Amino acid sequence: MSIYRCMVLSMALAFTGIPVYAAEPVKQVVQAEKVFVTKVFFSENGKSAGVVLNDAVEIDEISVNKVSGSVNLKFPVYISKAGKEYPQVSVTDRGLLKRIEDAVSTKNVVPREKVERLSCKITKFRVYTGRKGVKLSVTAQVTINNAVVIECKIRDGKNGPWISWPARPPKDGKKWVKQVRFYDKELSEGIEQLLIKRFNEVKKEEG
Numbered sequence: 001m002s003i004y005r006c007m008v009l010s011m012a013l014a015f016t017g018i019p020v021y022a023a024e025p026v027k028q029v030v031q032a033e034k035v036f037v038t039k040v041f042f043s044e045n046g047k048s049a050g051v052v053l054n055d056a057v058e059i060d061e062i063s064v065n066k067v068s069g070s071v072n073l074k075f076p077v078y079i080s081k082a083g084k085e086y087p088q089v090s091v092t093d094r095g096l097l098k099r100i101e102d103a104v105s106t107k108n109v110v111p112r113e114k115v116e117r118l119s120c121k122i123t124k125f126r127v128y129t130g131r132k133g134v135k136l137s138v139t140a141q142v143t144i145n146n147a148v149v150i151e152c153k154i155r156d157g158k159n160g161p162w163i164s165w166p167a168r169p170p171k172d173g174k175k176w177v178k179q180v181r182f183y184d185k186e187l188s189e190g191i192e193q194l195l196i197k198r199f200n201e202v203k204k205e206e207g
Contacts (some may be wrong), residue, residue: 032093032147034116037103049104051074054115056173056184057144059089061168064104069206071105076166076179078151086151088179090168093147118184120144120191127202136203142191150180154199161199
């Protein structure tokens, strides 16, 4: 579909030598003001929350901190071995952030008969080629409706490239805990096809 089309331009970071591919802005079918919280839920201890946007995208493990009657939210981050934090999900639109804060604070959402389908684009595509013989690795950003930025990684596996969406290691030694889920199959398939296509193009260029 046309909402998934995006032109990818090649750039280079002179100080790192790492290629970065930035997406050219595309016309959005639905803008940030039409993104709503359609579901809110909480962990058993109430210290984290999750929201579903437009019945399409779930963001889980949002840390909730209540200070002087107000709610402060911290979205999922990746913590490196050195202890540095890297945001995995960011809400860049203030209006949507306020709607999420209200939903978490009141533990309720405003009922809506209908919500618009979300759209997305790739806004970062950073390639790590590594030394010779090491498989290609990519860190990308997907932006939904100019309002939510989600980090993902693309790796080259035995059966071809695969995409890793935000998740954290399990505390009980079982499965990794997903922090982002897509319920709109067409949306997820569209962006994953675009990411894999670009990955294969870069792999071909790298030889």
